[in-house]
Amino acid sequence: MFWTGELIAKTAPVRRRTVAFPERSPQLDRAMAAYVGLAVGDALGATVEFLTPNEIRQQIGVHGNLTGGGWLRLKAGQVTDDTTMALALGESIIAAGSVDARAAAEAFDAWMRAKPVDIGNTVRRNLITFRQTGQPEAAASEHDAGNGAAMRVLPVALKCYGQPEKTTKIAIRAQAHVTHHNALSDAACDTLVLMVQDFLAGRDAIEVERQRAGQLVAELPVFAYDKKRRDNPSGFVVETMQAVLQSFFATDNFEDCLIDVVNRGGDADTTGAIAGMLAGARYGYQAIPRRWLATLDQAIRLRCEQQAAALLAPVET
Ligand SMILES: [Mg+2]
Incomplete structure (x- = not known):
């Protein structure tokens, strides 16, 4: 089991406080930060989802705290479908040992049956089709260019870290096409996964952008x-990516990136989640503001950390 230093300090007996806990590798630190960053960005953005800048x-001024509320009437620190679908996917990958379309479809179906706080229209429609047909791959559709596959793609990036790009892209499509079988969605998912993997490997942001x-x-x-400038981005994956990439490459720290993107409003929980994933991978765990970590749903935070550790297979050297 992997813990953050902070959790160890809180839970370990006093005599162990002076004992150094095992060092996390830089890759694991960034993987955990990406997962927790996804959840933090989701919780931050959900408050202002569907508002204009x-x-x-x-109503708020500059939105910069995990206050909950919003149209979903969330508790402070509560996450939405972006995080919980990623966790459902991650669990299916850990259980199956690989990214498997049917395992992912069943995990999403079980997630939908548990009545999530929020669900996208394309996700709902194609999961209902899966129930009827048993076919885990949705039919290709030019209309299914929403951001629902991109927002939950992080577990694939972690599971496939160190694998060839071709293998990774097959895995990306296996999970994405359960609900979003669309070339624009695929391209966004590919870009996000490769960017996360670049940052895990310690690559420079200028090189990654290019x-x-x-x-x-x-x-x-x-x-x-x-x-x-892409303000008020919709759920269309192109607008989502434009807002995220603008905020991500125009800022130089985790907090500024997330505050910039969610204050653009629109589909702010998803832009926040995706930006948080990228920023976590880029800047590492220490860069996530402590006030956000403290307010985030702690059960979700722990699941994100544990999944990151379980998914990030050791890379053979
Ligand atoms: Mg959401």
Whole structure:
């Protein structure tokens, strides 16, 4: 079992406080930060989901605390479908030992039966089809370009870390196509997974932007994010990615990145979750503000940390 230093300090007997706990590898630290960052960004953004930037300014000023509320009337620190679907996927990967479409579909179906606080329309529709047909891959659809597969893709990035890109992209599609069988969604998922893996490997943000975001825009110019500020991003994965990439590459720390993206409003829980995942992988655990860690649902935080450790297989050298 892996714990953060902070949790050990709180729970370990006093005499152990002076004993150094096993060092986390830099990769594991960033993997845990990515997972907890996803949850923090989800909880932060959910408060202002569906508000415009002007409405946020009028009602809150600058939104920068995990206060709960919002249209879902959440408790402070409570997460939504972005985090809980990722956790459902992660559990299915750990249980199956690999990214498996049927295992993922069954895990999402069980998640939907448990009446989650929030569920996207495309997710619901295609999971109902899965129940009827037993076919875990949804039919390809140009309409299914929502951000629902991208928001939950982190467990695949961790499980496939160190594997060839081709293998990774097969795994990405296995989970994504359960609900979103769409080329724009696939491209966003590929980019996010490869970016997370780049940061786990310690790559520099300028290089990552050029290689990954640059390649996304070169192949699919609709994703261009250097033209106009993307405020009020919808659930369309292109708008989600534009807002996230603008905030992520224009800031130089975890907190500023998340505050920038969620104050754009719109689908703020999902932009917050995706930005939090990337920022966690880039900046590491110590960069996550302590006030956010303290307010985040602690059971969720622990599950994110444990899954990160279980999913991040040791890379053979
Ligand atoms: Mg959500």
